[in-house]
Amino acid sequence: MKKALLLLFLSVFLTKMHAQDYFPINESVHNKNNNYTVFTNATIYVTPNQKIEKGTLLIQDGKIVSVGTNIAIPKNSITINLEGKTIYPSFIDLYTTFGIEKPKRNLTGGRRDASYDTKRVGFYWNESIRPETNSYESFTYDQPKADELLKAGFGVVSTHIADGVAQGTGALIALNNTDDKNRIISNKLTNHFAFTKSALTNQAYPSSLMGMMALLRQMYLDLDWYKKGNAENKDLSLEALANNEKLIQIFATEDKLNSLRAAKIAKEFGLNYILKGSGNEFERIEEIKNTNAKFIIPISFPEAYDVSNPYQSNQIELADMRFWNQAPTNLKVLSDNGVVFALTTDKLKKIEDFRTNLLKAIKLGFDKTKALEALTTIPASILGKSNEIGSLKAGCFANFVITSGEIFDEKTILFENWVQGSKFVINDINGKDIRGNYDLTIGKDTYKWKIEGTAEAPKSDLTTADAKKIKSTFSVAKNWISLLVKPADTIKSNYTRLTGFIEKPEILSGKAVLSNGEETQWTAVRTSAFIAIKDTLKPEKPIAIMPTTYPNVAFGDSKKLTAQTLLFKNATVWTNEKEGILTETDVLIKNGKIAAVGKNLSDATATVVDAKGKHITSGIIDEHSHIAISKGVNESGHNSTAEVTIQDVVNSEDINIYRDLAGGVTISQLLHGSANPIGGRSAIVKWKWGAAPEDMLYKNQPKFIKFALGENVKQANWGIDNPTRFPQTRMGVEQVFIDYFQRAKEYDESWKKFKANSKKEKAPRVDLEMETLAEILNKERFITCHSYVESEILMLMNVAEKFNFNVNTFTHILEGYKVADKMKAHGVGASTFSDWWAYKFEVNDAIPFNGPIMHNAGVVVAYNSDDAEMSRRLNQEAAKAVKYGNIPEEEAWKFVTLNPAKLLHIDDKVGSIKMGKDADVVLWSDNPLSIYAKAEKTIIEGVVYFDIEKDAEKQAAITKERNILIGQMLQEKNKGGQTQTPTKKEKKEYHCDTLEE
CATH class of the missing domain: 2.40.128 (Lipocalin)
Known part of the structure; x- marks a missing residue:
């Protein structure tokens, strides 16, 4: 009876032990074991590329003493025979928040209580900059989480506090469940950044992605200035940032385009970021490769959608369906392109999914040796800890996994995970097969x-x-x-x-x-005996992987498009030049330029297009657009945000780009919104569908900035739940301009004085906001101003003249007809709507004759969209100038082509059909001002980015691909795979007054 009870007690006790020796020993001896432990007859992977058969591993005091085939075994060693077993280095995860409590939001009353200045004394002015934070100071060992990681094969993790833009330092932790004194391998090893606002601040700024990028730039400029001894007071944040410069710099980007943005910051400031990606890098692999950065890559693949309900399945975008199909190939694509990366468990719902997903990636071609490198030697090398972790070389920590065979074989069992010489049992190594x-x-x-x-x-x-x-x-x-x-x-x-x-x-x-x-x-x-039932069916074939397109969304192209030599014959050509509209005329496009315009042209290398009965124009230019912008059109955190730029946040994947091309638009100015009197800098882009964001930017573009007047900037229509800040009245708006221009003037003078004195004094602080405003004063940057009411239009012209510059463009300008003579005298242009009115109080006096009246007064007039839908119908908007103002058709067409080019100061390159200009042209099926006209080809610099015939082919291909993917997802569900409910993604279309949540 006593014997039976003892056995029962032992059975319960043993099942709860995580780290148990092969022989019963006293617990105190277990924690203070200085003996040698020897593992013999094992297959040992010293590194992913160094394998020893029938090898011996000798450890003592948590370290590897030696490894090889002819190891002298010390006396009194504990010897463990691992014949038939394999030993691998334990894995390393570079990106976790292990043992760190998630920071909690500190918003006492929502956005209405937002503050603009910091209450922290002695720290940086923006509370999302927190480099003084050290994760080890708030670290608590999380044994349940450690057990999950140990079971997955991990032995070491890097952890940090994921909060803010500059997040502070991370620590390196050994997952040693028995020795709390030696768990922290390094207190400060990594320094972390991200495009995220701190949860611990009520500050309104930054409220957008472009604001975060501007904040990072200002931070690094302030750091350089501070290190040179220019500051009067000590700044603990900048002190910490300087002290952390030699640590490993890790930037969490969470998206392929954000990785390119972080790499852009790194290049500007000579930094070496390790980029923590998102898993969609394969979609922009060429640009990702060209960053030359090392990456940390998650493998949290999306679940298939439950497409059994056809109505629900119609809600899923092709890009999301395709991403489910393609995501497991990301590791192979990165590896094949020579990108160096480590793997992380970040974003996984369950740690146990890590092995499942990794095996899926391997099945789709990811090399097993590369996989092991990404979990061992590469993360160790990135951390500069190759002499301690990541391999089984002498002197390293005794961190290793014992398996039944090849670690990335589906049937392989993980038995034990030793960390710093402490054993963690995953499966019983001595277990007997009782089947x-x-x-x-x-x-x-x-x-x-x-x-x-x-x-x-x-x-x-x-x-x-x-x-x-x-x-x-x-x-x-x-x-x-x-x-x-x-x-x-x-x-x-x-x-x-x-x-x-x-x-x-x-x-x-x-x-x-x-x-x-x-x-x-x-x-x-x-x-x-147990006999496994042999599968008589053929092995299941991996699902067909859909090809990646440029961009990897619906209507993307199978390869990057290139320029062609094209000869259009017998077209009606709207030149926008003194030649006017030419009939039965040829246009030759070569080397991205308009090579010739005339009759009976020929070129043996050209693709000839019969354009008889059709019309050729220069591409439409939208002076005021908000499409294709990532994470915020407004940086609404301050009343002046001249430091931010839309150029940082161009979204090359936006389907509205393709829709604009289908409407004949080739160039747009992407403007900051109108949340503040002084907004951000703009981006002039060419809609090169499939190109990277940087390649869409107009080369050597003139400098522009968005200003705003009226209801939006004084927050009259923001709602009671939004914060209130200066200005709250129209007269307050004027004072903002005067105050900031005066500051900019003084700032500019201080720098000129500093440079004139041969830099003998302390340098002024570089202020990106003041730099931008000083460019306006020095006539190096142009203003596009959101405007409605005549009094405010006159006000801004008066302020500009007071500071000796001119406003370049009034956009919207719906009361421009009231002050057209004053605008002409000032020299300002107008970019307006054709006939929008009464959508808010200050628009009540708008009339459809506004554009023609300003045009007849000698003002350069353009029609813009400010709207994703209108932007692809601007040809019809131009026709309204004919309807409402009896403007000649040729002049009306200039409202959306040559005139916006003039307003943007790019009319020397685009806006008309003239030899030597960029080949940005559109072939129309009819008179472009007709509601029946369709853009048949839209060409930018000789590249056909939209072709109506190929568009029909794309639509058919999309239908076919969706059906294939739906079949694959149904198959996944029938196999018992996890699925997610289809939901329609509501895409936010930006307008002037759109604020981020």
Whole structure:
């Protein structure tokens, strides 16, 4: 009886032990074991590329002493025979928040309570800059989480506080469950950044992605200035930032385009960021490769969509369906392109999915050796810790995993994970295979007992002698069997409880406690061995991977497009030049330029296009657009944000680009919104569909900035839940301009004085906001101003004249007809709507004759969109100048082509059909001012970015691809795979007054 109770106690005790030696030893000895431990006869991967057969690994005091085939084994060593087993270095995760409590939001009353200045004394002015934060100071070892990571093969993690733009330092932690004194390998090893606002601040700034990029630039400029001893007061944040410069710099980008943005910052300031990506890098692999950065890549692949309901499946965008299909290839694509990367468990719902996803990537071509490198030697090298972790070389920590075979084989069992010489048991290395068919006897009762499943996780099926199923619960741990049996002849009685230690799989036995409390013995004799049912079906083929397109969304192209030599014959050509509209005329496009305009042109290398009955114009130019912008059109955190630029946040994946091309638009000015009087700098872009964001930017573009007047900037229509800041009145708006221009003037003078004195004094602080405003004063940057009411239009012209510069463009300008003579005298142009009115109070006086009246007064007039839908119908907007103002058709067409080019100061290159200008042209099916006209080809610098015939082919291909992907997802669901419910993604279309949530 006592012996049976002792065995039962041991069975419970052993199942709870995470780190147990092969031999029973005193717990104090366990923690203070200075003996050698020797692992013999194993296949040992010293590194991913160095394998030893029948090798020996010798460890002591948590370190590797030696590894090889002829190792002298010290006396009194604990020797463990691992014949048939394999040893690998434990994995390293460079990007976790292990042991760190998630920062909690500190918004006491929502956005209405937003502040603009920091209350922290002695720190940086913006509270999202927190480099003084050290993760080790708030670190608490999380054993349950550590167990999950250990089971997945990880031995070391880097952890940090993921909060803010500059997030502070990260620590390196060993997942050692038994030695809390040596867990922290390094207190400060990494320095972290991200495009995220701190949860611990109520500051309104930054409220957008472009604001975060501007903040980073200002931070680095301030750091340089501070290090040179120019500051009067000590700044603890900048002190910490300077002290952290030699640490490993990790930037969490969370998107392929954000990786390019972070790389842009790194290039500007000579930094070396390790970029923590998102898993979609394959979609921009050429640009990702050209960053020359090292990456940390998550493998949290998306679940298939449940597409069984056809109505719901129609809500899923092709890009999302395609990403599910393509995401597992990301690691192979990165590897094949020579990108150096480590892997992370970040973003996984469950750590156990890490191995599943990695094996999926390997099945799709990711090399196993590269996978092991990405988990061991590469992260160790990135951290500069190759002499301590990531390999099994002498002197490294004794961090290793013992497996039943090749670690990336689906059938391989992970037995143990040793960290700093401390053992963590994943599966019993000495476990016995008890699978088979048994005759089970419990007292006087007999049963048929089938044990199947896998050797490390067997499953049980119990029936009576006459094949009636018996309810039972079965488990095996540490070679101890536990079986609960519900007697067949009772309903409310307790289970019969069986326990026993496995000595020989052929005969199992132990003690049974019957449902009535009596004790007896049980015996199970194996009648036949387990035979795995052979799969007679053909091996399942991997799903077909959809090809990546440029961009990798609907209507993307299978390859990057290139310029062509094109000869359009016998077209009606709207030149926008003194030649006017030419009939039966040829246009030759070559080397991205308009090579010739005339009759009877020829070129043997050209593709000839019959344009008889069709019209050719220069591409439409939209002076005021908000499409294709990432994470915020407004930086609304301050009343002046001249430091931010839309050029940082061009979104090359926006389907509205393709729609604009289909409407004949080739160039747009992407403007900051109108949330503040002084907004951000603009981006002039050419809609090169499929190109990277940087390649869309107009080369050597003139400098512009967005200003705004009216209801938006004084927050009259922001709602009660939004913060209130200066200005709140129209007169306050004027004062903002005067104050900031005066500051900019003084700032500019201080720099000129500093440079004139041969830099003998302390340098002024570089202020990106003041730099931009000084460019306006020095006539190096132009203003496009959101405007409505005549009084404010006059006000800004007066302010400009006071500071000796001119406003370049009034946009919207719906009361421009009232002050057209004053605008002409000032020299300002107008970019207006054709006939929008009454959509808010200050628009009530708008009239559709506004554009023609200003045009007739001698003002350069353009029609803009300010709207994703209108931007692809600007040809029809131009026609309204004919309808409402009797403007000649040729002049009306200039409202959307040559005139906006003049306003943007790019009319020397674009805006008309003239030899030598950029080949930005559109072939129309009809008079371009007609509602029946369709853009048949839209060409930018000789590249056909939209072709109406190819568009029809693309639409058919999209339908076909969707059907293939739906079939794959249905197959995934039928196999029992995890699925997610389809939901329609509501894409935010930006307008002037759009604020980020």
